[in-house]
Amino acid sequence: MANSAIVGINWGDEGKGRMVDLLTDHFDVVVRYQGGGNAGHTVVNELGKFALHLLPSGIFRKGVVNILGNGVALDPENLWKEIEDVTSQGVPITPENLKISDRASLLLPWHRELDGLEEARLADKKYGSTKQGIAPFYSDKYQKKTILAGELLYPEHLREHLKDLMEWKNLTLTRVYGAKPVTMEDLEVWIDVFCNKIKPFICDTGAFLRKAQADGKSVLFEAQLGALRDLDYGIYPYTTSSNAIAAYAPVGSGLPSAKIDEVIGVVKAYSTCVGEGPFVCEMFGEEAEELRKAGFEYGAKTGRPRRVGPIDIVATRYGIHVQAATNVALTKLDVLSYLDKIPICTHYTIDGQLTDEFPFPSLLNDAKPVIEYMDGWKCDISGVRNWEDLPEAARKYVEFIEQNIDCHIGYVSVGPERDSIIIR
Numbered sequence: 001m002a003n004s005a006i007v008g009i010n011w012g013d014e015g016k017g018r019m020v021d022l023l024t025d026h027f028d029v030v031v032r033y034q035g036g037g038n039a040g041h042t043v044v045n046e047l048g049k050f051a052l053h054l055l056p057s058g059i060f061r062k063g064v065v066n067i068l069g070n071g072v073a074l075d076p077e078n079l080w081k082e083i084e085d086v087t088s089q090g091v092p093i094t095p096e097n098l099k100i101s102d103r104a105s106l107l108l109p110w111h112r113e114l115d116g117l118e119e120a121r122l123a124d125k126k127y128g129s130t131k132q133g134i135a136p137f138y139s140d141k142y143q144k145k146t147i148l149a150g151e152l153l154y155p156e157h158l159r160e161h162l163k164d165l166m167e168w169k170n171l172t173l174t175r176v177y178g179a180k181p182v183t184m185e186d187l188e189v190w191i192d193v194f195c196n197k198i199k200p201f202i203c204d205t206g207a208f209l210r211k212a213q214a215d216g217k218s219v220l221f222e223a224q225l226g227a228l229r230d231l232d233y234g235i236y237p238y239t240t241s242s243n244a245i246a247a248y249a250p251v252g253s254g255l256p257s258a259k260i261d262e263v264i265g266v267v268k269a270y271s272t273c274v275g276e277g278p279f280v281c282e283m284f285g286e287e288a289e290e291l292r293k294a295g296f297e298y299g300a301k302t303g304r305p306r307r308v309g310p311i312d313i314v315a316t317r318y319g320i321h322v323q324a325a326t327n328v329a330l331t332k333l334d335v336l337s338y339l340d341k342i343p344i345c346t347h348y349t350i351d352g353q354l355t356d357e358f359p360f361p362s363l364l365n366d367a368k369p370v371i372e373y374m375d376g377w378k379c380d381i382s383g384v385r386n387w388e389d390l391p392e393a394a395r396k397y398v399e400f401i402e403q404n405i406d407c408h409i410g411y412v413s414v415g416p417e418r419d420s421i422i423i424r
Contacts, residue, residue: 153199170182338378
């Protein structure tokens, strides 16, 4: 199979993990190329139910090599805890099936603390951070104030570098926020308890990927979050701090020469959003709570109730274009089975003017959704595996979305399990 990327089209939480888990059977290598432990991919397969945050979702497939690329915010503490959790459920994780780029920067202990301190300072103007240290991490990375994973292999150099960074960062912790300084003793514990555990997985993944490419191996690039959380193209400043778009995959993976042949954009059959920021199609009250419960919409990382709404054609079409998606996986269609009438956000209005263009971020709070309704199907579709066996109303709903987002819907998910999928 050709090189592919699986990416989010909306605000994240679209179901990318279940699609990676489904499709990894066709790939040799799976690479996470950006983001950190601030969001989760929920995967359900014959081994159990897993909430992954840093591990690539191909970790469950025998013979697949999983890589954490140089664009990832590598948190040794969260990664090691996740490895322990997954292996405790019978999934083997070794240096043969998990490799960490030696050029990935480490999320350091003070990044999470700074994240929480800044959100507290912002108070009611907060960005909705999960407080996993992602924004402070990427800020430091671009200031060249982080540690590369490969430095863990050179302990004397590592400690000198950490000492310099600690002295610099303590100025911010103590003078700006009035917090306690970090000590070298704190860092020694962090190195011993977490960093040393992940050292066996660290290697030159760029060399590995170049050889894989030369040998004709197929690579699946796995993104975190979605287009509307992308730092450059999302609902700034309520975005993540990295590029979640497919175009960044070659850079963040460690294989800048990669050609991506297919971009599979994942879209929920309705809209969800974790965190702050404008969400034009948002539902409220009893209607929202009913949809939230039907879809069990609570954050995989935070447990926070997700904001919910109907599928947003305007935002989805924009995400398709930003991601250059060539195929769409529509997930959680089964969740809508309880509805008599299914709402769809088909357009926006701004100052009374109808628009089909996703607005500049400053205008989003003034945008109002235009809602249309389609007939529901009112029956359980979770056991359906063939397109023709779906109720007519369900097929019409999928076809309406496809016609309006300018992209073929090749996969329709009707449940969380690996085989709960319809391929068109």
